[in-house]
Amino acid sequence: MNFPVWRQQLVRSLHVHRSKPDAKYFQVASISKDNFPKLRTMVFRGFQSSTHSLMAVTDIRSEKIVDWQERAVSELHWYFVKSREQYRLSCEVTVIYQDNERNGAVAAFGAELGNPDILTDIYAAQWQALSQNARQGFFCPTPKSPVNTSSPTLKKDESSELREQGHSKEGISQYFALVLLHPFCVDYLDLKTAPHTRTVHTMNHQQWTYQEVNP
Amino acid sequence: MNFPVWRQQLVRSLHVHRSKPDAKYFQVASISKDNFPKLRTMVFRGFQSSTHSLMAVTDIRSEKIVDWQERAVSELHWYFVKSREQYRLSCEVTVIYQDNERNGAVAAFGAELGNPDILTDIYAAQWQALSQNARQGFFCPTPKSPVNTSSPTLKKDESSELREQGHSKEGISQYFALVLLHPFCVDYLDLKTAPHTRTVHTMNHQQWTYQEVNP
Numbered sequence: 384m385n386f387p388v389w390r391q392q393l394v395r396s397l398h399v400h401r402s403k404p405d406a407k408y409f410q411v412a413s414i415s416k417d418n419f420p421k422l423r424t425m426v427f428r429g430f431q432s433s434t435h436s437l438m439a440v441t442d443i444r445s446e447k448i449v450d451w452q453e454r455a456v457s458e459l460h461w462y463f464v465k466s467r468e469q470y471r472l473s474c475e476v477t478v479i480y481q482d483n484e485r486n487g488a489v490a491a492f493g494a495e496l497g498n499p500d501i502l503t504d505i506y507a508a509q510w511q512a513l514s515q516n517a518r519q520g521f522f523c524p525t526p527k528s529p530v531n532t533s534s535p536t537l538k539k540d541e542s543s544e545l546r547e548q549g550h551s552k553e554g555i556s557q558y559f560a561l562v563l564l565h566p567f568c569v570d571y572l573d574l575k576t577a578p579h580t581r582t583v584h585t586m587n588h589q590q591w592t593y594q595e596v597n598p
Numbered sequence: 599m600n601f602p603v604w605r606q607q608l609v610r611s612l613h614v615h616r617s618k619p620d621a622k623y624f625q626v627a628s629i630s631k632d633n634f635p636k637l638r639t640m641v642f643r644g645f646q647s648s649t650h651s652l653m654a655v656t657d658i659r660s661e662k663i664v665d666w667q668e669r670a671v672s673e674l675h676w677y678f679v680k681s682r683e684q685y686r687l688s689c690e691v692t693v694i695y696q697d698n699e700r701n702g703a704v705a706a707f708g709a710e711l712g713n714p715d716i717l718t719d720i721y722a723a724q725w726q727a728l729s730q731n732a733r734q735g736f737f738c739p740t741p742k743s744p745v746n747t748s749s750p751t752l753k754k755d756e757s758s759e760l761r762e763q764g765h766s767k768e769g770i771s772q773y774f775a776l777v778l779l780h781p782f783c784v785d786y787l788d789l790k791t792a793p794h795t796r797t798v799h800t801m802n803h804q805q806w807t808y809q810e811v812n813p
Contacts, residue, residue: 410675412627412635420627420635422675424684460625460637469639523793523812530810583742595745597738 387591389569389584390435393470396463397427409461411439411564413450421450422460425562428509433496437472437564440509443480444525444558451476459564467574474564479506481557502561510555521556572598602806604784604799605650608685611678624676626654626779628665636665637675640777643724648711652687652779655724658695659740659773666691674779682790688783694721695775717776725770736771787813 386394400406412422428438437459441447451457459472479489479502489506490499510518569584579598584591601609615621627637640654652674656662666672674687694704694717704721705714725733784799794813799806 405679408677410625410637412637412673414629414633414635418629418669419671419688420629420637420673421686422625422627422635422637422673423686424675424677454633456634458627458635458637460639462623462639464620471638473634520813525812527796527798527811530812578738581742596742597740597745598735 384433387435387584387586388582388593389470389566389571389591392468392571393461396466396468396470399466400463403465406463409459411447412458412460413447413456414454415446415450416453421447423447427461428512431505431563435566436477437474437566438505438509439562439564440513441478441560441562442521442526442558443478443560446527448478448560451478457564459566469572469574471570471572472564472566473568474566477563477565478560479563480560481555506559506561507553507555509561510559518556521558599648602650602799602801603797603808604685604781604786604806605645607683607786608676611681611683611685614681615678618680621678624674626662627673627675628662628671629669630661630665631668636662638662642676643727646720646778650781652689652781653720653724654777654779655728656693656775656777657736657741657773658693658775661742663693663775666693672779674781682788684787684789686785686787687779687781688785689779689781692778692780693775694778696770696772721774721776722768722770724776725774733771736773 397406407427408424409427410422411425412420415421425439425441428440430436431438455476455478457474457476459470459474461470461472462468477492483489489502493499493501493503496502567586571582571584573580581596581598582593583596584593612621622642623639624642625637626640627635630636640656643653643655645651646653670691670693672689672691674685674689676685676687677683692707698704704717708714708716708718711717782801786797786799788795796811796813797808798811799808
């Protein structure tokens with residue numbers, strides 16, 4: 384697979400920042416049901432093999448999942464401190480979780496990629512790659528639900544009950560979701576050059592081309 | 599003026615990071631005309647005096663200005679690396695530039711704040727506070743317009759022509775805009791605590807209250 388120019392640049396930016404765990408954080412914007420822009424940090428979990436799709440994971444109880452059910456698009460923002468480079472990636476979004484795995488959507492999408500099991504395999508592998516702490520989060524109460532201030536931390540029995548409920552398949556929480564971000568436009572800005580360099584990369588019929596633009 | 603809890607926290611986060619210029623960068627999400635989420639980095643230029651509105655500056659030729667003309671709302675994302683705190687601020691947006699200054703909108707808004715001239719004064723002060731380099735950007739070609747690859751950098755005569763066109767009022771570029779971001783909801787997440795602490799702060803009738811929620 385040939386890498387488009389933006390991906391070659393991104394691979395280099397990640398390499399330059401390989402000692403900085405924060406360099407794997409990017410921001411992801413979505414549109415809420417009530418037409419409000421929303422954004423949050425997500426962690427880059429690599430590229431899906433044989434594609435230019437970026438992977439991230441999340442809890443299906445989080446608000447962005449509802450946003451994507453309405454409108455499965457996002458812009459992704461990635462800033463690299465040392466090299467002073469900014470990437471903005473316009474993406475289509477696919478969310479893989481256990482319910483849509485059961486209903487066959489995931490197998491159908493996998494078949495398009497030439498292997499019906501591929502996404503189920505990636506899904507399980509991403510769960511395995513999580514730290515113990517990160518996994519624990521998927522057995523906690525619903526994100527953004529009010530905390531009972533008289534017992535602000537989760538009680539032991541509640542926690543194990545949730546853990547039991549949560550374990551639905553080979554120990555993977557039912558709330559665990561794999562997010563695939565498929566870029567179709569990349570806006571690259573290099574702030575170390577004078578004047579700044581900016582290029583816009585667009586995909587048409589699976590072909591990437593780019594244009595140099597004013598910063 | 600009493601500071602709501604989120605602002606007291608934000609003041610502390612800024613203080614902890616005072617030696618890091620990058621800590622003044624936040625991400626701002628908007629919705630484009632074609633209903634796509636957009637985001638980019640902006641630089642925090644302080645709070646507007648006697649309010650909780652955050653200030654930033656931009657070029658009125660940038661795409662976010664068009665987004666805000668359609669829908670003057672944004673979410674703002676601010677992550678502090680050292681203290682591992684994330685702020686998400688839902689905001690209404692006001693853009694101050696020379697054209698709307700002329701048509702009286704700015705004076706009207708200023709009058710609401712008790713001084714018709716206050717925004718014109720802040721506008722000029724923000725321009726004065728810019729570095730020479732940052733000011734220069736407002737006399738450059740339109741952001742994201744294609745670069746003529748045979749002459750990728752601006753020619754001297756073009757540059758001075760633009761500078762002349764741009765100087766419309768006391769040396770301030772006509773493209774210079776002051777952006778006021780008025781928060782009405784703040785989602786605060788502290789990642790150094792175990793479990794993580796998250797609070798949602800909302801404004802009702804100019805009163806801020808908050809609720810502790812699950813992370």
